[in-house]
Amino acid sequence: MNMMGKEKPLLSEITSEHVYHCAKCGLCLDVCPVYRETLVEAFSPRGKVQLAKHIIEGNIEITEHMNDILFSSCLLCGSCVAACPSGVRQDALFSSLRWRAAERYGLGFTKKLFFQVLAHGWMMSTSAWFGKWIRKIFSGEWIESRIKFGNLPIDGIPPMNPKPFNDEFPEIVEPKGVINARVLYFHGCATNYVFGDIGRAVVSVLTRMGVQVEIPKKQSCCGLPIFMSGDRKTSLICIKEVLGMFAREGVDAVIVDCATCGSALRNEYVHILKELHDLGEEVDEDLIKAAEYLASITMDVSEFIDAHFDWLPEFPPATSEKVRVTYHDPCHLLKGQGVGVQPRHLLKTLPNVEFVEMEEADSCCGGGGEYQIEYPEMSALITNRKVKNVLVTGAELVATGCPGCSITIGAHLPKDNVKTIHTVQLIQMAMDGKGSE
Amino acid sequence: MLRKETANKFREIVGKDYYLDSVEDLISYSYDSSATEAMPDAVLLPGSTEQVSEIMKVANEEEIPITPRGAGTNLSGGSVPLKGGVVLVLTRMNRLLKLSRENRYAIAEAGLINLELQNHVKKEGLFYPPDPASWTVSTLGGNVAENAGGPRGVKYGVTRDWILGLKAVLADGRIINAGGITAKNVTGIDLMSLFTGSEGCLGIVTEITVKLLPLPAFQQSIQAFFPQMDATSRTVARIIGSGIVPVALELMDKVVMNMVEDSVHIGLNRDVEGTLLIMVDGEEATCKQQMSAIIKICKEEGSSDIQVAKSAKEEDDLWLARRSAFGVMSRKKPTCILEDCTVPVSNLQAMIRGTSEICDKYNLTVGIMAHAGDGNTHPMIITDKRDKEEWERVEKAISEIFQLTVDLGGTLSGEHGIGISKKPFLPLIMNEDARRLMVEIKSVLDPKGILNPGKFIE
Numbered sequence: 076m077n078m079m080g081k082e083k084p085l086l087s088e089i090t091s092e093h094v095y096h097c098a099k100c101g102l103c104l105d106v107c108p109v110y111r112e113t114l115v116e117a118f119s120p121r122g123k124v125q126l127a128k129h130i131i132e133g134n135i136e137i138t139e140h141m142n143d144i145l146f147s148s149c150l151l152c153g154s155c156v157a158a159c160p161s162g163v164r165q166d167a168l169f170s171s172l173r174w175r176a177a178e179r180y181g182l183g184f185t186k187k188l189f190f191q192v193l194a195h196g197w198m199m200s201t202s203a204w205f206g207k208w209i210r211k212i213f214s215g216e217w218i219e220s221r222i223k224f225g226n227l228p229i230d231g232i233p234p235m236n237p238k239p240f241n242d243e244f245p246e247i248v249e250p251k252g253v254i255n256a257r258v259l260y261f262h263g264c265a266t267n268y269v270f271g272d273i274g275r276a277v278v279s280v281l282t283r284m285g286v287q288v289e290i291p292k293k294q295s296c297c298g299l300p301i302f303m304s305g306d307r308k309t310s311l312i313c314i315k316e317v318l319g320m321f322a323r324e325g326v327d328a329v330i331v332d333c334a335t336c337g338s339a340l341r342n343e344y345v346h347i348l349k350e351l352h353d354l355g356e357e358v359d360e361d362l363i364k365a366a367e368y369l370a371s372i373t374m375d376v377s378e379f380i381d382a383h384f385d386w387l388p389e390f391p392p393a394t395s396e397k398v399r400v401t402y403h404d405p406c407h408l409l410k411g412q413g414v415g416v417q418p419r420h421l422l423k424t425l426p427n428v429e430f431v432e433m434e435e436a437d438s439c440c441g442g443g444g445e446y447q448i449e450y451p452e453m454s455a456l457i458t459n460r461k462v463k464n465v466l467v468t469g470a471e472l473v474a475t476g477c478p479g480c481s482i483t484i485g486a487h488l489p490k491d492n493v494k495t496i497h498t499v500q501l502i503q504m505a506m507d508g509k510g511s512e
Numbered sequence: 513m514l515r516k517e518t519a520n521k522f523r524e525i526v527g528k529d530y531y532l533d534s535v536e537d538l539i540s541y542s543y544d545s546s547a548t549e550a551m552p553d554a555v556l557l558p559g560s561t562e563q564v565s566e567i568m569k570v571a572n573e574e575e576i577p578i579t580p581r582g583a584g585t586n587l588s589g590g591s592v593p594l595k596g597g598v599v600l601v602l603t604r605m606n607r608l609l610k611l612s613r614e615n616r617y618a619i620a621e622a623g624l625i626n627l628e629l630q631n632h633v634k635k636e637g638l639f640y641p642p643d644p645a646s647w648t649v650s651t652l653g654g655n656v657a658e659n660a661g662g663p664r665g666v667k668y669g670v671t672r673d674w675i676l677g678l679k680a681v682l683a684d685g686r687i688i689n690a691g692g693i694t695a696k697n698v699t700g701i702d703l704m705s706l707f708t709g710s711e712g713c714l715g716i717v718t719e720i721t722v723k724l725l726p727l728p729a730f731q732q733s734i735q736a737f738f739p740q741m742d743a744t745s746r747t748v749a750r751i752i753g754s755g756i757v758p759v760a761l762e763l764m765d766k767v768v769m770n771m772v773e774d775s776v777h778i779g780l781n782r783d784v785e786g787t788l789l790i791m792v793d794g795e796e797a798t799c800k801q802q803m804s805a806i807i808k809i810c811k812e813e814g815s816s817d818i819q820v821a822k823s824a825k826e827e828d829d830l831w832l833a834r835r836s837a838f839g840v841m842s843r844k845k846p847t848c849i850l851e852d853c854t855v856p857v858s859n860l861q862a863m864i865r866g867t868s869e870i871c872d873k874y875n876l877t878v879g880i881m882a883h884a885g886d887g888n889t890h891p892m893i894i895t896d897k898r899d900k901e902e903w904e905r906v907e908k909a910i911s912e913i914f915q916l917t918v919d920l921g922g923t924l925s926g927e928h929g930i931g932i933s934k935k936p937f938l939p940l941i942m943n944e945d946a947r948r949l950m951v952e953i954k955s956v957l958d959p960k961g962i963l964n965p966g967k968f969i970e
Contacts, residue, residue, distance in 0.1 A: 095898075097842070098838060098842035099546075100585065101545060101584060104583060105649045114604055115532075115537075116540040117532075117534075117540040125542075125543060135539070160775050160839025160842075161840065162774075162843045
């Protein structure tokens, strides 16, 4: 662990130099969802950057306590990155440290198994079986009333798709009439297994905009949950598969409907690959180039639709009363990809929507993927803040651009009153001239 | 390391969750926003004035250094535990205890964040003026300890001007109340002023009563760009000299502006030498009148481009840019040394010119920013503390900048406090008897010297 002597450096220079650019100004403290709840400096982004400095300089090792800090006090939401005036990439720093910490302390059996399943597409080939199995395990009144997935109440988690979304469509879905653009659709695991409706909405809206949608078969997981947990080796399997399938010339864009997958494709791959390359791991330059290319053509679905607003057919006038809708900024969409204006613009244009802004729309929902399962108490504190802000608006629907946020927020909203929905589903409903249902 | 028995006593007082001594926790309370770092032996996060009092009793008895800390955003090293011991963190004590609309005051615990107080009082149509750039995170207790200012200082002064009363724990654990809730109060020696700006060297402030104003009916900001720096600083002197009292009158040079624009992308003009960011508030008609007089002066001084904020969002963007200026300087080089030398506003032009010349002489990159309206300059020298040779040049330049300040009738600190970094320069500004008086006052309040030792009172 010590950098003295001939040992390999812990992190590559592109990552470690960040610690020296932290001015310790503290402007990351109030945007950090965990610091806001704990008010303890070691859990703040600034604290962890300073700890990273001591680790990189060899003053301290990655202790078990540090391992715990790295995982328990950070949702890797990137709020600190967005707020940092000095341009420090805390997310890159922390995710690299998690990698080293995981090498040292291991991942735990459940995580290991789960990541292998994701990375090797076992879910893909056996998905029908997998879906049934999951529902059998997590269903029934007795179980539902007693089991909680960390901070996630089981009865609040939406059911699995009866069959994977990917199996519902041919590989290429042609629009009617003129083709305005050709895109590849990366639908991610959430749409494939849980939110088939989102996938159908993406295809329906895009094709009606004259976009040819290609949905590559046997898509892999984006790898983000895997490398965010520090298992870079396994995540490389995913990254390589995604690059092979999607970093392709001759398409106008790669469309993503999940904020987290989008930020993986756009922000994370290049950094991870460069760092592994610099540290002498087996990553060649072509792979880095492919990642840079993919990052340059990837777009969030709301961003793409907004950029080609004139391709949208005119919406029929709203037939029912307007639905009150508020919008939650997924961290990985707003802070990771700078997409926040576009979904709001779209929502405000829809004839069936009355848009209302919530307080702290850009603050984290507390989900953080596995975070809510591993650290339910902290997650609950953060989620409660979000739910409170939603309820104050009196909205019937919370639009958002991330299935992960949808699950977390949706599971904690009072049933029957408020529901979560993807922005693109609302656009589809507007096209169909529908109200809330 | 604290003795085991001592540690246990502290644990009993604050509860085991709020006694921290892992190496990770110690490191994360070894710094603030200044360049100096030092490790404590333990970190305590008390939840009440009574707990602070109990802690002080033990610390005084056993002569353990106590360094109070809020969010740790101060720029002079005030919350760095130079002599080890305990860092006493007040962030958990963050309740707003009372807000009186009719008597226009608020009582808060020391850990309440400045902006949270601002937001609370705004809902009642009230206004708390001090607005340090760190206001989204810095605590009221820290603001009091450092006597913090902010851009609005031109019209509204520093924290001291807004304190009606304080509750403080003395070194031996006694709890005192100073001041009260009334608008006027001349009872006894002004203890509030004694504690405000004492940087945790005289006692631990745990509760603060602040004076509030009615929220101004209107505010407006403009940004004016100038082809020369001299014209920029001359404009400041002319505006202040004309009798207008703007809320804020901020100056940034080309270096700062370019780095800010790199960070926030709001379309700042990158090619001009200087810019002024000016805010007025009050009745709409008066504001508009003042603003047009200000714009006239800017034009006469050759301002090439004047932008008027047209919406609240545009106002926010302009001021966000200003508040992030310290952090953005670290983009180019890791270490940013930010001073806050303050001169009479008529000497601002000479101060800015002189600062640039000194930094040129030592071949250093400096960005100049100033709360120009009150003559408070913020030269920011960027360097890499790992580069020893350059660091020596930085130290020489800083000492010359302080001498220049004094020569121009100014003072070492307008709003950041003295802390560690400016301590050697105190003799430039306070004679020996004055400095000794500070030491004598401290020896009465803290005879064993346990409160924030190693700082400016020694």
